[in-house]
Amino acid sequence: MIxxxxxxxxxxxxxxxxxxxxAGASVLLLEAAxxxxxxxxSQHTxxxxxxxxxxxxVLVESYPEEEFWQDLLKVTGGMTDERLARLVIRASATCRDWMRSHGVHFQPSLSGALHTARTNAFFMGGGKALVNAYFRSAEQLGVGVRYNAxxxxxxxxxxxxxAAHIGPRHVNGRDLPAERIEARACVLAAGGFESNREWLREAWGQNERGEWTADNFLIRGTRFNTGVLLRGLMEQGADTIGDPTQAHMVAIDARAPLYDGGICTRIDCVSLGVVVNRSGQRFYDEGEDFWPKRYAIWGRLVAQQPGQVGxxxxxxxxxxxxxxxxxxxTKANTLGELAQQLGLPEGEFVATVQAYNAACQVGTFDHTRLDDCHTQGVQPVKSHWARPLDTPPFYGYPLRPGVTFTYLGLRTDHTAAxxxxxxxxxxxxxxxxxxxxxxxxxxxxAGVGMSIGTAFGRIAGTQAxxxxxxxxxxxxxTHDCATA
Structure with a gap:
């Protein structure tokens, strides 16, 4: 037995x-894909x-525990377990040497990745290179790996x-029978339910026109995270935590594919302009804070707009x-022309931009810090980086909610049990x-999902x-687990 x-x-x-x-245990890994x-x-990180x-x-200056905690506290609005959050934060300071020992390489923050040189260590080759390095190391150490499982x-x-049960399946032209795999211990790390459209429908419900809100969601990541094990454990009495409508949900290009669009479909110019809904109206502060701290709220904001578009x-x-x-x-030389090309009501859109332009207060623009360029006399306000949109050509990017992963999950503690x-x-x-x-x-x-996965993956494996x-x-x- 494994x-x-x-x-x-x-x-x-x-x-x-x-x-x-x-640690010396025999290990078998089952990958559904x-x-x-x-x-x-992870391949898209x-x-x-x-x-x-x-x-x-590769990291500049300093990013102490308390600042990391305050950043997390701010974005979660206090909806976090401080003990477990601080465990993740402390583990993030010491994990990279171990990661390097398994073939992961790091590089400085990419140009264009705003405000992350101090806080985030980038993987050389991206998430796909990290995953490949780990699989190579696992196989060299004798970890059994099965795909299509x-x-x-x-x-x-x-x-x-x-035991774990694998259902009958059709793989590479062959019908494979059901299997039962016993083990002395198990680690569940099979993702959320973001690619389960029916569950998303159940969570998000219908709008006033009877349309399923979640039908307009795109999935930034894998199609294989269907939440089957999560649902099964919930039915078997496992304790849960989280709201099924809460997720890492980003505003991505509406032209992105249904699955696996990844990072390259994200729209990162939100803080440098304005965002409007299909009625041509602004609906949130585009310059509230640095983009890495705010990009993940925009998917949910767009999801709350008519038609789930922006x-x-x-x-x-x-x-x-x-x-x-x-x-x-989409490129145009006038705001009216841009509205026509994007299918927006021209009068409303132009009036919105003109009102925003008139509200912009002249300051010293600096997109690398929280500058003094803001608006007055318009709602919603824009707190930073507010400059009139007055220099053609103008550009427009259609937005839809892009779900990365869902937050409803299994309750645990510092031992990952x-x-x-x-x-x-x-x-x-x-x-x-x-x-x-x-x-x-x-x-x-930005980057905290990988911090959580790395910390608790290491804890779960050690504790198992x-x-x-x-x-x-x-x-x-082990010390982190004991003292968290």
Whole structure:
């Protein structure tokens, strides 16, 4: 019988598998996706948010624990478990040497990735390179890996894991039978339910016209995160946490594909212009804070607009100050012409932009800091980077909500154990998106999802092995668990 079974194939699952194997346990990892699509949402990531008290290789200046905590507290509005959040923050300061030992390389913040040189360590080659490095290391260490292995349900004896069941499936022209895989311990790291359209419909409901709100959502990441195991564990009595409508939801290009559009479909010029709905009206402060702290609220904001669509509008002055998306913006020499091309009501749109232009207060524009360019006398306000849109050509980008991952998940503690009726399971653990709601009740700040997945993946793997009598050679992560 295998010692530790890891269900999932992204960052958290791989961290768990590597840690359990390093401790001496035999490990099998089950990835629902085929090999070419392995890695879950992690393949689309770019960086990890890291605490550091002084400059560290690719990170400049310092980003101390308290500032990281305040950033997280602000975006979550207090909907976070401080003990677990601080565990993640502290773990982010010490994980990169371990990551490098498994083939992950880092590079300085990319030009155009605003305000992240101090807070985020970027993966050389992006998330796909990170995932590939972890899989190579896992296989070299003797971790068994199976692809096209979606687990249909978990077999429990009370709160104890017994076995995972893989349903019958059709793979590469072959019909494969159902399987039952026993293990002495298990780590669940199979993602959220963002690619389960029916569950999204259930969570978000219908609008006043009887339309399903979630039908207009795009999925930034993998199509394989259907939430089957999450739903099954909920039905089997596992404790849960989080709101099913809360998610890492970004405003992305409305022309993006339904799945796996990834980072390149994000629209990053929001703070440099205005955003309007299909009625041509602004609806939120585009310059509220630095973009890495606010980009993930815009998907939800757009989801609340008529038709779940919006339009990011800039003029020529903004070019070169943001990471351009994969699709070119609609270009026009006048605001009226732009409205016509985007299908917006011309009069309303032009009046909105003119009112915004008139409200802009002249200051010293600096998109690298919270500058003094703001609006007065218009609602909603724009707090920073407010400059009149008066320099043609003008550009417009259509927006739709892009769901990265959902926050409804399994309740856990500093040991990463799944809880049943308030008590931790002795051999079932959880990491990554399936438990991120313990730290992220709402909101998001760039790179923190990878911080959570890395911290709890390492903890879950270590604790799963420890439950069987194996102890990891590094005391660092065990100490974090004991003192969190």
């Amino acid at each position: 010692d530790v079974l890891v269900i999932g194939g992204g960052n958290a699952a791989l961290c768990a598998a590597l840690m359990a194997r390093e 085929p090999r070419e699509w392995r890695g879950g949402n 770019r960086n990890l948010r890291c605490m550091h008290d002084a400059p560290q290789d 979606p687990v249909s349900h978990i077999e429990l004896d009370g709160d104890r894991f017994v 339009f990011s509008i800039i003029d020529q002055k903004a070019l070169g100050r943001f990471m351009p998306p994969v699709f070119a913006g 799944v809880h049943f009726a308030g008590k931790p399971s002795p051999n079932l653990f959880v990491a990554g998106e399936m438990m991120a709601g313990n730290v992220l009740g709402k909101g998001y700040t 092995a420890a439950a069987l009598g194996y102890h990891h050679p590094s005391s660092e992560i």
